[in-house]
Amino acid sequence: MKRKALALVLTAAMAATALAGCGSSADTGSASTTPAASEDTAKDDTAAADTEEDGDYYVDEDGNKYKKFDDVQLKMLVCWNGGFNTADDQYNNEVAAAIRDKIGVTVEFEGIMMSEDEKLNMMFASGDMPDMINAPYWGGSSGSTGIIKKAGAEGRLIDIKDMLPNYPNISDAWDVGVISQKYLENDIDDPSFNGARYVLPTEVAGDVEDIAMWNYGVFVRGDVPEALGIDPTSIKTTEELLDFMQKAKDYGFKDVNGNDCIVATTFHNGWSYDNYLQSYNEKKLTGYSLDADGNVTYDKLSENYVNKNLVVWKMVHDGLLDKECFTTTDDAAKEKVGNGTALFTCAQYGVTIDATKQSGLYDSNPEMRYTWVGPLNYSDGSAQVQVESEGRSGSPAIIFPTTCTNIDAAMTWLDYVNSKEGTKLICYGFEGDTYELNADGQPRMTAELAERYAADSDSVTKELRQRGIGYMAGRSYVAKKNAKWFGESAPFEADAENEYITAYKKVHPVEILKGYAIDAMAPGYENYSDFSEWAFDDVKEKEYIERAFFADTEEEARQIILDYQEYLKTNNGGEMEKFLDYMTEQSKTRDDFAY
Template identity: 25%
Template sequence: MKRETLKRWLAVSMAGAMALTTLAGCSSQGNSSSTAKSEGSSTDSSNKPDTWIADRTITVQAYVDDIGNTLPDDINNTETMKKITELTGIKLDVRYTPGDSDSKVMASQFASGTIPDVIVSYLDDSTRKEFPLLYKAAKDGMFADVSDYMKNSKVYSKYYEDGYLPQDTHDNIVFRKNLDGVYMWQMNIDEIDRSLEYNAEEEYVGGMYIQSAIADALGIDPRTINTQDDFYNLLVKIKEGGFKDDNGNDVYPLGPKYWGGSADPLKFITAGYHWGVSDNYNLDTDGKVKHIAETDYAYDQINFVRKLLNEGLMNPEFFTMDSTRAEEVSRNHSSAIMADVHNYEEIVYGSDDWVPLGPLNDIQGDNKEVVHGKSHRGCMAISANAENPEEIFKFFDWLSTKEGQIIAQYGAEGVSYDMVDGYPRLKDEVVKKLNDGDTDYLINTVGSGLGGSGNYFFEFVLTNKNNIDNFGEPRPGASAGESAFARSVTIARDYPVEKKLVPGLDATAYLSADELADVKMQMELLDWKETFIQACFAKSDDEVKSIIESFRAQLKAAGVERFENHVKKVYDENPESVTFYK
């Protein structure tokens, strides 16, 4: 999330108190957008380009805060959208409604029974909390069946090719057997699976980062910190080193993740005890599927965190700090180590202050990054009440053609980019704006996705992506002489990460089986992360044991054994169907 655009949206976020059932909210069409409606499609195609679709406005409701935080003031007045309208006739009204969470806004608006032409949502896979809402809407007839359009499309027809889609995307989302058509689909599918390749120019190197000055003062190479003991000993040395932050206060050896307090970074911090590799589940030595709470690994992980907290090696607000303060303590160097950030955040690429730490070894004793194959992200659906839904689908299909993707990512030729040796290349002034972090210009004037640095809507709704072959660079501007992300690439080169393929879905994807509906309902009431945090702050070992035993009893009462037996059966039939490794 860009800080400049976040400030621009502070006033807008106050609208979160409004009744969520309204579709009114932030919109990309200027002041008159709240009453914008789809215009009738034009039947006169004379003197129109071959790419022409219809003279109409498509209204999109986005349940994606990254889209809401980067919406242009008037999307149709950006250079990118002007070019798109010239070629297709289509204008857009992209809306975003702030609220407690995007999924809560979605639930409220779905409950009202009406949605605009198109909805787009977060959906990494079928285990995300948005999926039950989308699935129910599909079953309730809120979405249009696009299977006929998809089969005859230029790009999305690839979804029917064997092996093109990741298994979860194919089986659980796009082509569900208990739906009689295609009612929702994921985007951001890679044309070619490069998940095991390591290309420094496009790698996001996440996880823990340590202050360079502290690493130098201690004389350590952060890449050599690979075990839990290594990590603990480093934290002790930092505390004993008397290091100060920008305000002269003692640093905390380990601080929260850059984006705010959370239990999520524990996958980096307690990697050696992170037994629940498949969304808290894994295969035990006896071959049975178990939740981490049912194993001693839970105690190992909790006890390690308790030791860090009790010895003052970990910020006591590690799990709870709000995003504003977390960014502040990071920028003030109040944490010697940030629990999680990546090389494409300005705090990292904007100076030499931070370098990656580790990564730590996992339960297998290696520190390779686990990948699952092709990427897949986001979800789209067309309203069953939309006028001429085939035009809407045709537009998003065209947007994912090579021609559409170049415009969506780079903008208008001759304005923000030129073609050089067959590839789009950003103009020098646009590269400078990227370097300067001028998001207002990038969003409101150019209006293209720019690989996530501009209007995120156009980054989010593309599919069949192959930037290397189509653009000759992993993201717009990456090949420029003075890339905005030069240090991001340098970090990726200096701190390479090995990868290992572990195919399959997280175990919880199989909770969506119809025969487990009652178990799923009960399991969704349980919160392991909250229980884990509670145990970390327990006053005694006996209290820790009581908390864990209580959660184990809740799991059993919810029917976890039925679920685990079902997952084991799925795994036995096809070991590559579940993300397990011993």
């Protein structure tokens, strides 16, 4: 996506003076606690005169021009259960002070330790709202998305549709490719908004290289394939994986403390046992399929769904899968992985590696470092990839309640921190202090910081956070371009990223599947709100499926899964059939549907 330009054309002398003072904490006036005139402008009388003529502005190193405010202080609620780590002093830390010196705006963040839905409902009911809110906006009508849509329809949010083009660094937030056509048509432009746009998508990629790579898969303790004489990358099907697991079980491995091992586990609440079943999955975007007769079908009603879940029953029945994994906490799971008690694990590779680093296993027993299996192929035998739609189809998002005290200042702050200069500041800090430029002119954290980060990333992250480095980016990215600009998605990544993760990314790359995802049509069903409550109820499915996993016999397990399918087919007078008929009719309305 080409970045839209909106900047004054400046003389070379003015541009040169405007760049002064942006390099280090000393130059930014970081000790100041009160708004001050821009040092950059004050250094040149001509520039100062031009600034006075136009009003008070800051021009960044790329020529982008920002209105400068008089110490505007704003609040952003980070509406994600679990809190949000910030610098202890969000006003006086060095990065906040540097931003304030340039544009006169400071944003302070507040986290929550409660349900996102509950918090949003409380705020909109009371009218006690901050200037900005970052919250889940995954699309459709469930959860936070529905609450935010209701707030927009009721006039509780500010329409930013005509404002956004004035802020060039975030003006591509609604471009197809950054977000999907489905997300744009159904959620950003929800019919209840009557043409207004209230939602600014965040944490989306501005370019393909900035798509977050989640690195899902199956991972095995490194000494296991070595002892068994098996190349783990040769394992391409779930059946081959189960045979591998059985051989590992029969061998009698011990963990780092000499205790008996479990064969395979997951992280919290079974996350993500589906990785073990990969060769039963198709490469697709949705949970729907189009059959040979042109009818839309629901994947959870298929025979494949039954067979796939019977594999989990077999894993439990044969002692291959940890029986506790479906209710485990992440802490308990990390202990099993961190001690090498689980021979196989799954979900995201980084989570596995972090568990072994925290326990010390990664360094004390390098032969036990987890490596990847496969990756397993799809059901058609094709290589597994990280499937992505053409643009994200749901995301965290920023909304602006009508209580926002200064929407221009809020948008200007977001515009600046999403510029190349602003992103470099909030992520890397200060040149010559926390980072240097490499031969390509890209920021890299200093060798001293990189060495310390490799040894203890948590302490370095906390240290930098106190200076304001790192935390602002987490909930303010719009169309992320870090990899495009800096050659790495995050500081330390290019030089300090785990070598195993770097290698795994190459065998498990991102692939964009184009098309308008058919599931976008589902909310148009006349009774969708009530229908979706039971038809897509994960809790109900979990009750059936996990009961099947622990059944005494395979036949009993099969019957429980079939009972769940029958529940889906017959509940509410057989409404599922009516819904799928609707989806079939919708499938004929355009020629770019993806399944």
